[in-house]
Amino acid sequence: MKKENVIQVENLTKMFGDFTAVKNISFEVGRGEVFGFLGANGAGKTTAMKMLIGISKPTHGKATVAGYDVLTHAEKVKRNIGYMSQRFSLYNDLTIKENIVFFGGIYGLSSSTIKEKSQTLINELGLHDKANSLVGSLPLGWKQKVAFSVALLHNPKIIFLDEPTGGVDPITRRQFWEMIYREASKGVTIFVTTHYMDEAEYCDRVSIMVAGKIEALDTPKNLKGQFQVDSMNKVFLKLARNIE
């Protein structure tokens, strides 16, 4: 089974002065894959992700995202990706509808497309009576769901999620992952960082970064086999201990 690769990373390195935040990482992600990008705080996963979404320049190495080089064609990369951050990514003092109109607008969607999309979005999330209320008044779980849908407005090929479920209750997290699967089944590639090891089990493949390097990369099942444990949590702990 040969899949088309939408993210291709070769020896990507990022240095801040003498400190190497990301050391020679290489991997690829196939179309429609749910790719988990794991690592402890400070392991370099956010830095690596920032290079992939074109807001941080690699020191060495090469990365192509959606077929474009992140260094030379950052603008084209940006048009083809969606991004949702761990910190909240919508404007709290705008209503749901206004947020949709604004983000649709900066991605250059036409007014009619925006109208149609916002209608579908509101229907799918069942937010009819909330469409005109300020985003700030919504519970966190709902905000994250809306943010995810907004990040998908311009039909990106790849969506980058930076700890999307931080601080959200288990039920909402479950619903959030259902949304992720729905998009993946449509062929959208999901690149997700997370702290929750149970969420790592939901991914097709998982990479684990420790101190700037990718120390493990495989399906959750294979990783558990390789480390002879029964959960991703234990894989993670064992790996971290071995390195130290």
Added chain:
Amino acid sequence: MKRFIGFITKEFYHILRDRRSLFILFGMPIVQVMLFGFAITNEINNVDIAILDHSKDVNTKEIINKIAASKYFSIKGFISHEDEIESTFKKGKIKAVLNFEKDFSKNLVTQKKATVQILTDATDPNTANTISNYVGSILQKYQQELNRGLNIPYQIAPKTRMVFNPELKSVYMFVPGVMTIILMLVSAMMTSISITKEKELGTMEILLVSPLNPFQVIVGKVVPYILLSIINATVIILLSIFVFKMPVQGSLFLLGMESTLFIVNALSLGILISTISSTQQAAMMISLMGLMLPVILLSGFIFPISSMPLPLQMISNIIPAKWFIMILKGIMLKGVGLAYVWKETLILIGMTIFFIGLSVKKYKIRLE
């Protein structure tokens, strides 16, 4: 272009839905102009004074009548002896005593010179100073009337002279300063806060991941504040013309252009501040300490630059507000044209280019 309008619409939602910023934007200018115009003025009205008249002749009577007729003073008593002066002041109501020397008319005729002593309650030195100036100008006017058609003029001491603001209206002096402060505040502080707000909330990252380039993001954030600042400048000018009856001697067009130049200058400072601060609090503190204080203290708005020690005078040169106040005073009070303020204008343009260049450089570094 459509993206751009979307961006500006969003920016206006932010401003209009945040009561605090709305107050700073529109409440502050009006409150400040009113405060400076009405409350914190050097102007005096109906100040209570007492008269100590040792000669009680024609001339002193005429002078007393003139003073009583002016709206600045109301005569609240006559005293007959020097000993009473101190106790009069101690009661607190009387702010000044006019002490006419003995044989006032006689001295005026024989020696061509008569003296009147103006004693003021200097617990409030500003008011005291203003009172003696006002009395002085009334005396001078009277003297001119007397001297009409005379070869050897009579002289009544003391003398004062006032230029450009014959009525000593302090509001004329304050309007240029207040306008400068407000434009600085709105343009620099509000932009730096609104840009750092996006950084702090994480939405800046989302904007940078979008196809908009950083330059478009910044321009989109700044344009609404240019519009609002221009509205503010207009409101201040209208208030000073219609509420304080301040004449604008020079060209309104030039005034508008210079104000826009200063607004852009302040905005570029705001962008610069936002590149070096990561939180709204920090942006606000830097704006207040780094911009507002120098503007108030060193721009010549309250304290005359010429009476500052040399090092401070030199520092005042790098404060854009100093040059803008000079331009404003020139256009509004003296009615001069560009020919007289081109140097100040060039300095402002130069500073603006410098700030923009510096923030572009800083901004790039941040995006690495």
